[in-house]
């Protein structure tokens with residue numbers, strides 16, 4: 001390549017670098033021009049990306065069998081409703097304002113749409129109306145007679161057409177939801 005051509009190319013490259021540096025400082029409405037892209041594209045696999053080397057071809061890794069996250073206690077009654085009845089509520093009888101506030105928050109967010117704001121059941125509510133199996137009342141004699149562990153079990157595992165809420169309500173807060181349901185029952189006795 002001729003010397004003059006090389007000089008021209010260098011000048012052009014320097015010019016465009018300077019241009020992009022200038023414009024990038026002043027105009028924030030558009031993304032910068034990526035002149036040298038090496039550092040822009042990371043080879044790291046993002047969670048939703050396809051990954052050839054992973055067993056399920058997903059960037060998201062499945063934890064190895066038998067492991068558990070720190071602070072997580074496995075639910076030992078997953079297939080044992082009878083056993084769940086013996087699962088003691090560590091907050092049994094604690095109807096303090098703070099506890100009930102947490103219970104109320106998770107109840108209203110996750111349960112009220114089907115079981116009703118006061119636990120009255122969802123036959124006439126927008127969602128329940130369209131469900132083949134109506135969300136039953138949580139104020140019934142049946143649920144009043146249930147042990148706390150049984151309600152906890154249904155929240156964790158679901159029941160019939162009701163899905164599990166384990167991923168919506170952290171373990172630590174499920175008992176507070178149970179306590180909140182107990183206050184709804186007391187109010188409606």
Ligand code: HEC
Pocket residue numbers: 107110111112113114115127131133134135136137138140142143151154155159160161162163165169177
């Ligand atoms: C999408 C609607 C829906 C949501 C949301 C929902 N449920 Fe349910 N729930 C149902 C239905 C329907 C049943 C009856 C299922 C069956 O037995 O097949 C049920 C059953 C129950 C039962 C057992 C009642 C009985 O008489 O057998 C309890 C307890 C319960 N739900 C509590 C909860 C709690 C607590 C939440 C919130 C964490 C919740 N549900 C969220 C629809 C829902």
